[in-house]
Amino acid sequence: MQSLQISVVTALLPQILMLGLAVIIAVLGVLRPAQRADLYRWIAVIALLAAIIAASILLWALRGSANGVALAQWNGGLVVDRFSLAIVIVASMFALVCCLLLDTYLRRLGTRSAAFFAIVLLATAAVATLAAQREMMSLFAAFIVLLVALSALPAVLKTDSGGVRVASALLIEGGVAGAALLYGSAIIYGVSGTTSYGSVSAAVQRGPAVVTLGGAFILFGLAFMLGLPPLRRWTERAVDDVPAVPVAFMTVMAMTGGAAALLRADAAGLESVLRPTLGVGTLAVVLTLLLSSGLALQERSLGRLIVIAGMGQAALLLLAVIGFGSGGVGEAPSAMLFALLIFGLSSIAAFSVLAMLQAAGLAGTLDDLRGLGRRSPAAAVFLACALLTLAGVPPFGGFVARFIVVISAFDSGYAWVAVIAIATSAITAIPLVRIVAGLWAEQGEEQPFTLFATPRLGRMVAGCCCLGAFYLTVLAQPLLVLARGGAGSVH
Amino acid sequence: MTGLQLPSLFLTVVVFLAFAGFIVVSLMPERNDEDRSRIRLVGLGASGLTLILVLIFGMYGQIALGQGGGQATAGEENHRWFTFSFMSQYHLTADGVSLVLLLVSGLVFTSVFFHSWKQHDRVKLYVGMLLLLETSVNGVLCSADHVLFLLFWGMQIAPLYVLIRVYGGVDRLRAATRYLSFALLSFALIATAAVLIILKGGQQTSDITLDYANLLAPVQTAGYWLSLTGFAIAMGVFPLHRWMVDSHAEASAGVAAVASGLLLPLGAYGILRITLPTFPTASAGFAVVLAGLAVVGALWGAVAALAQDDLRRFLAYVNLAQMSAVLLGLAVQTSVALVGVVFLLVAHGLAMTMLTLMAGTIEERTRTRSLSQLGGLAAQAPRLAGFWIFAVLTAVGIPLLAGFIGQFLLLAGAFPIHRIATVVVLASTLILTAGFAWIAHRVFFGPARETFTRVRDATAVELAFLVPLVAFVLLFGIRPGAVTPMVTNGILDITTRLVGG
Numbered sequence: 001m002q003s004l005q006i007s008v009v010t011a012l013l014p015q016i017l018m019l020g021l022a023v024i025i026a027v028l029g030v031l032r033p034a035q036r037a038d039l040y041r042w043i044a045v046i047a048l049l050a051a052i053i054a055a056s057i058l059l060w061a062l063r064g065s066a067n068g069v070a071l072a073q074w075n076g077g078l079v080v081d082r083f084s085l086a087i088v089i090v091a092s093m094f095a096l097v098c099c100l101l102l103d104t105y106l107r108r109l110g111t112r113s114a115a116f117f118a119i120v121l122l123a124t125a126a127v128a129t130l131a132a133q134r135e136m137m138s139l140f141a142a143f144i145v146l147l148v149a150l151s152a153l154p155a156v157l158k159t160d161s162g163g164v165r166v167a168s169a170l171l172i173e174g175g176v177a178g179a180a181l182l183y184g185s186a187i188i189y190g191v192s193g194t195t196s197y198g199s200v201s202a203a204v205q206r207g208p209a210v211v212t213l214g215g216a217f218i219l220f221g222l223a224f225m226l227g228l229p230p231l232r233r234w235t236e237r238a239v240d241d242v243p244a245v246p247v248a249f250m251t252v253m254a255m256t257g258g259a260a261a262l263l264r265a266d267a268a269g270l271e272s273v274l275r276p277t278l279g280v281g282t283l284a285v286v287l288t289l290l291l292s293s294g295l296a297l298q299e300r301s302l303g304r305l306i307v308i309a310g311m312g313q314a315a316l317l318l319l320a321v322i323g324f325g326s327g328g329v330g331e332a333p334s335a336m337l338f339a340l341l342i343f344g345l346s347s348i349a350a351f352s353v354l355a356m357l358q359a360a361g362l363a364g365t366l367d368d369l370r371g372l373g374r375r376s377p378a379a380a381v382f383l384a385c386a387l388l389t390l391a392g393v394p395p396f397g398g399f400v401a402r403f404i405v406v407i408s409a410f411d412s413g414y415a416w417v418a419v420i421a422i423a424t425s426a427i428t429a430i431p432l433v434r435i436v437a438g439l440w441a442e443q444g445e446e447q448p449f450t451l452f453a454t455p456r457l458g459r460m461v462a463g464c465c466c467l468g469a470f471y472l473t474v475l476a477q478p479l480l481v482l483a484r485g486g487a488g489s490v491h
Numbered sequence: 492m493t494g495l496q497l498p499s500l501f502l503t504v505v506v507f508l509a510f511a512g513f514i515v516v517s518l519m520p521e522r523n524d525e526d527r528s529r530i531r532l533v534g535l536g537a538s539g540l541t542l543i544l545v546l547i548f549g550m551y552g553q554i555a556l557g558q559g560g561g562q563a564t565a566g567e568e569n570h571r572w573f574t575f576s577f578m579s580q581y582h583l584t585a586d587g588v589s590l591v592l593l594l595v596s597g598l599v600f601t602s603v604f605f606h607s608w609k610q611h612d613r614v615k616l617y618v619g620m621l622l623l624l625e626t627s628v629n630g631v632l633c634s635a636d637h638v639l640f641l642l643f644w645g646m647q648i649a650p651l652y653v654l655i656r657v658y659g660g661v662d663r664l665r666a667a668t669r670y671l672s673f674a675l676l677s678f679a680l681i682a683t684a685a686v687l688i689i690l691k692g693g694q695q696t697s698d699i700t701l702d703y704a705n706l707l708a709p710v711q712t713a714g715y716w717l718s719l720t721g722f723a724i725a726m727g728v729f730p731l732h733r734w735m736v737d738s739h740a741e742a743s744a745g746v747a748a749v750a751s752g753l754l755l756p757l758g759a760y761g762i763l764r765i766t767l768p769t770f771p772t773a774s775a776g777f778a779v780v781l782a783g784l785a786v787v788g789a790l791w792g793a794v795a796a797l798a799q800d801d802l803r804r805f806l807a808y809v810n811l812a813q814m815s816a817v818l819l820g821l822a823v824q825t826s827v828a829l830v831g832v833v834f835l836l837v838a839h840g841l842a843m844t845m846l847t848l849m850a851g852t853i854e855e856r857t858r859t860r861s862l863s864q865l866g867g868l869a870a871q872a873p874r875l876a877g878f879w880i881f882a883v884l885t886a887v888g889i890p891l892l893a894g895f896i897g898q899f900l901l902l903a904g905a906f907p908i909h910r911i912a913t914v915v916v917l918a919s920t921l922i923l924t925a926g927f928a929w930i931a932h933r934v935f936f937g938p939a940r941e942t943f944t945r946v947r948d949a950t951a952v953e954l955a956f957l958v959p960l961v962a963f964v965l966l967f968g969i970r971p972g973a974v975t976p977m978v979t980n981g982i983l984d985i986t987t988r989l990v991g992g
Contacts, residue, residue: 331576373616381517394645403638403682404575410690411576422683426675433649433671440616441657473642476573 011058011071011080014051014088015125015132021047022121029114037106037113041099044117048096048124055088077135077196086337086482087131087260094256094344095124098249101352101462103455104359105157105243116156123149123253131260136185136195136218139261143181143225146257147174150250154242162241169234170250177224177231184217197265201272212276218265219277226258227251227314228288235310239303244358245458247303248351251310252344259317259340263333266321281322286420288315293427302357302364305431306350309390312428313343316405316421323412335408337483342389342401342472349469350386352462353379359455366435373440380439382466389469391432392425397472404480502566502583502633505544505593509600509625512537516619527614534618535604538625542597545590552590553977565590572639577689578696582635587981588833589632591974592760595840596632598963599752600625602956603745606848609855609952610658610745617658620650621749628753632760637685637697640765644681647754648674651746658743666734666741673724673734680721681761687714688769702988703769715773718766719781725758726814729788739807744851747803751810752844756836759817763832767824768988774824775989781822782912788815789919797926802850802860805930806843809886812923813839816916819909820901826979826986828904833978834967835897838885841964842894845882845957849875852953853934856946862930867939874949876935878957883931885964887924893967896975 009016025040059082062068068082099120109116126146133139151174154166189195191210192203204211224231238247266274274281292312299305317336324332354364356379362368373380389396402425409418472479515533520526552565568583585593603621610617623646630643648671656667685697691710692703706714720731727735735755739747767774792812799805813835820832852875853868854860869876881892888898898920905913949957967974 334575388649393649394642399642399645400573400638403641403686406682406686407576407690410686418686419683422679422686426679429675430671433652433675434668436649437653437656437667440613440653476579477571480573480575 006058006061006070008071008073011073012132013054013058014085014092015128017050017054018047018092018121018125018128021050022118022125025114025121026118029111029118033111033114035114037109040113040117041102041106044121045096045099047121048092048099051092051124051128052089052096055085055092059085059089074135075196077138078132079134080132083264083333083337084128084132084260087256088128089482090337090341090344091124091127091131091253091256091260094252094348095120095249097345097348097352097461097465098245098252101245101248101348101355101458103458104355105245109157112156116153119149119152119156120249123153123249127253127257127260130257131264133261134197134264136188136197139265140178140181140185142257143221143261144178146225146253147171147178150174150254153246153250154238157242157246166234166238166241169237173224173231173234177221179221180217180224181221184214184219184221187211187214187217204272208276215274215277216280219262219274219281222258222262222265223281223284223318224258225254226262226318227255227311228284228318229291229311232311235307236304239301239307244303244351244355244364247307248348248355251307252347255310255314255317255347256340256344258314259321259336262318262321263324263336266324278322281318282414282417285315285319285322285417288312288318289420289424293424296428296431299431300366302366302369302435303351303354305435306347306354306390309350309428309432310343310347312424313339313347313390316402317343319409319414319417319421320405323409323414331484332408332412334480334484335404338476338480339401339405341479341483342397342469345465345472346386346389346396346398346469349462349465350383350390352458352465353383353386356382356459356462359458366438369435370438371440378463382463384436384439385466385469387432387436389466389472391429393429393433395470395473397469397476400473400476499568501544501548502568502585505541505548505585506583506626506629506633508541508544509537509622509629513619513622513626516615516622519615521613521615527611530615530618531604531607531610534607534622535601537622538597538600538604541625541629542594542601545593545597548585549590549594552585552587553973567635569635572636577694579638580636580696580698581639582698582700583633583639584635584700585633586984587977587979588760588763588985589981591833591837591978592756592840593629593632594963595756595837596625596628596753598960599749599840599844600628602844602848602960603748605952605956606745606748606851609851610743613657617654617745620654621745623647623650624654624749628757631757635699637689637699637765640699641678641682641685644761645678648678651750651754654746655738655742658746659738659741660743661741662737663741666737669734670738673731677721677724680717680724684714684718684721684765687717692769699765699769700984704771704988706770708772711770711773712776715766715770715777718770719762719777722758722761722766723784723818725754725761726818727755727758727810728814728818729784729791729811732788732792732811735810736804736807739810739847740801740804744848744854747806747851748844748847751806751847752840755810755814756817756840759814759821759832759836762821763829763985767821768985771989778822778824779909781818782909785815785819785822786912786915788812788818789916790922791815793919793922793926796923797929800862802853802862802865802930802934803847805862805926806846806850809846809923809927810843812919813843813886816898816901816920819905819912819916822912823901823905823908824986824989825904825908826982828901829982829985830975830978831897831900831902831904833897833982834893834971834974835901837967838888838892838894838897838964841960841967842882842886845878845960846886848953848956849879849882852949857943862933865934865940866937866943867935868943868946869935870939871943871946872935872948874954876931878949878961879935880931881961881964883927885968887920887927891965891968893964895968896971 071080129142151170154163320336389398392398392402570581627647634640796808820828888894
């Protein structure tokens with residue numbers, strides 16, 4: 001067994017492809033503003049597909065590598081390994097699905113389409129970079145790029161005050177989190193004299209209290225990206241003011257970036273800094289789980305409910321990371337990657353159905369959904385699959401993902417948190433199952449709704465996502481193999 | 492070995508045939524009565540075919556397990572599902588216990604699909620959800636892996652909630668919500684116990700059939716209580732029975748029949764299959780608590796049943812009393828008592844299905860289920876009265892019927908160990924018998940009411956499911972010896988692990 005010897009360009013090919021095509025889209029958009037919006041969408045799709053293929057080939061080439069590292073550059077500050085490649089594949093796949101679902105909004109985007117898809121590619125590349133960095137300045141830079149890209153999306157998408165409100169909220173909350181990240185990095189740099197994860201651990205002895213403070217700041221910043229409270233008002237505003245699919249992209253990409261950055265920081269040498277803060281992290285997990293289940297019981301809007309369920313999922317992802325950070329079993333990263341994949345897909349699936357409802361003129365309140373099973377059985381089935389996956393109800397993929405995270409938490413010594421996770425999952429499932437029943441049980445003042453009035457491609461992709469949520473249970477083994485392969489290099 | 496071999500995917504077909512039916516039904520239109528009839532036929536066909544397969548399987552099992560076949564299971568399928576820090580397998584198996592309960596499942600669902608001809612509103616959803624429930628029940632009965640078991644167990648929650656909420660009575664929303672809360676609580680407890688077993692069992696696998704006796708005492712105690720409470724909620728035993736009474740009384744007759752006849756016994760099956768053999772030391776240590784709960788529950792159920800004016804609520808409390816008797820058998824843990832438990836579950840399943848479906852029929856014909864308003868129906872509906880009395884006799888355990896052998900073995904097995912508890916449970920059965928006689932008298936005998944002069948007797952569709960149920964009650968009652976060796980074979984593994992602990 002030996003390490004793979006490849007060039008920087010080859011190792012970073014997925015990111016280069018995404019950024020290169022993002023630039024081409026942006027230039028085309030400036031030069032030919034009257035070009036069809038669809039063109040930019042398909043260029044973005046090609047870029048994302050190419051990134052997935054490039055990352056898959058690299059991952060395949062790494063199969064014989066002992067440490068799973070393809071490239072370690074700039075004093076170890078940048079590393080391309082199985083983990084970063086797996087995150088590239090997962091993030092690109094999420095972005096790809098979102099691009100395919102965007103049919104409804106293409107016409108509305110008009111001349112802003114080029115900017116929109118260039119930003120989508122930029123955000124995806126930023127997530128990929130968050131997974132590949134091992135240095136605090138790179139972390140901060142990638143964080144800010146992702147934050148700016150995600151903030152720009154609603155502003156580009158909508159010209160009314162709603163889009164601006166969402167962008168402002170995200171920028172303000174993200175700015176606070178970014179500042180915390182920067183303060184934390186600065187504190188640790190002040191003590192250790194380095195920003196590289198690998199060299200920081202030696203400095204912990206020099207000022208443990210100060211380093212703990214720095215670690216807490218970093219954890220706070222990354223928790224925002226992952227989607228944990230308190231800095232997540234922007235998600236609620238986004239659900240209210242921005243169409244569903246872009247919200248899906250924003251929340252899922254933020255979650256992916258946050259999870260990747262946290263696991264990377266934890267694995268690459270920052271664990272000695274973060275370990276003292278694990279108690280705070282655990283408390284954050286518990287409070288988030290309790291909060292999400294409590295809020296879910298009261299919520300009357302489907303979009304907000306999906307976001308609230310996403311908050312619980314983010315807490316579970318953090319639980320897996322904490323399990324790993326506490327020196328737990330080596331399966332925690334695999335659990336996190338596996339759960340990330342399923343949680344992300346289930347969120348996108350749920351938002352995709354919400355997008356279809358929005359396209360048909362339904363506001364997405366629970367009253368709008370009453371009797372949907374009669375008006376549009378297919379839409380109701382899709383929504384039921386998506387919500388039951390979100391809820392973690394068997395036999396859908398969400399159940400296996402939650403079970404595996406709980407197992408890894410138990411195994412890492414967080415049995416009590418795992419018990420709370422099971423209990424809160426059950427509580428969160430109550431409103432979601434009730435909505436599913438309401439799709440067929442009730443007959444409110446129903447507005448006519450035909451699934452076939454929504455764009456065909458979006459319909460097909462949404463259907464595949466929802467039904468795929470069921471098959472993810474059957475496909476648990478190949479997905480776990482992929483996750484384990486990806487997580488292998490962070491051990 | 493017997494020399495007989497079943498196809499390797501036989502159990503998968505038994506479990507997923509109903510699911511295939513669900514897919515077909517989902518794709519069918521529901522525009523008019525003709526479409527609805529087709530949908531019902533698909534449901535009945537899927538369930539009936541499953542029953543036929545289970546009967547073939549039962550005959551094979553009877554040879555392989557009961558008549559010196561020397562096998563532990565009548566069929567087994569084992570494929571790797573996923574590997575994490577443990578290995579989870581798609582492991583299906585059917586021993587004597589699961590085999591007889593599979594037979595009950597087939598009979599109950601086939602009967603309920605016959606009964607679905609009375610359902611005219613949203614037939615597609617009704618049939619589809621019932622088929623999902625059947626998949627879940629059969630899956631639970633065949634699962635030999637904790638994760639797979641959880642998967643099938645959790646699969647019943649959403650369909651049953653939908654069925655109660657959509658097709659229930661006036662107070663269905665409250666009943667459905669209560670069911671959902673308790674079902675999710677039960678699922679969470681069972682899942683937590685499963686996590687403990689998998690991680691602390693030291694087997695690196697989630698296989699149910701393995702021996703987990705080396706669990707440390709605190710883990711055994713915690714796992715036992717988690718698992719027991721989870722399954723006890725599903726059984727609807729005292730003091731966790733309120734959801735059961737409400738949901739069984741409010742659900743439509745077909746759904747209540749499935750819930751009483753199958754889903755409550757499924758809770759007992761969970762204790763028998765998982766709680767007792769996995770936590771043998773804790774099971775022995777806390778058996779007296781179970782016996783105590785059984786005593787209180789049996790008395791409570793019998794007395795509360797007498798106080799009801801609603802026929803369906805009366806039957807719900809009968810469930811409580813009978814499941815408490817089952818709990819006593821589970822507390823005793825001897826092979827005689829456990830065989831009695833299995834027979835009692837079979838008898839309960841068949842009798843309660845008949846009673847609940849007939850209660851639905853009575854309600855449909857008389858537009859009431861208030862006992863104070865019913866009376867004298869035997870004159871107009873003698874066949875219905877006959878079947879009702881037959882079902883009552885089965886439920887109370889009259890000789891030559893399925894209930895007798897179950898009651899006899901259970902009480903005979905329990906008496907040497909928990910004498911007072913056995914006497915009290917027997918007394919509760921006597922109270923229940925008196926209650927049944929009183930109810931039968933009020934509903935069917937006495938002066939005929941003018942309002943019920945046009946009440947129809949049992950129709951051909953009703954006879955189509957009542958007659959086979961009667962036949963199987965007689966078969967189990969007259970020839971228990973044909974089934975006992977098979978059930979004993981299944982119980983043997985459980986008692987071996989109990990003794991080993």
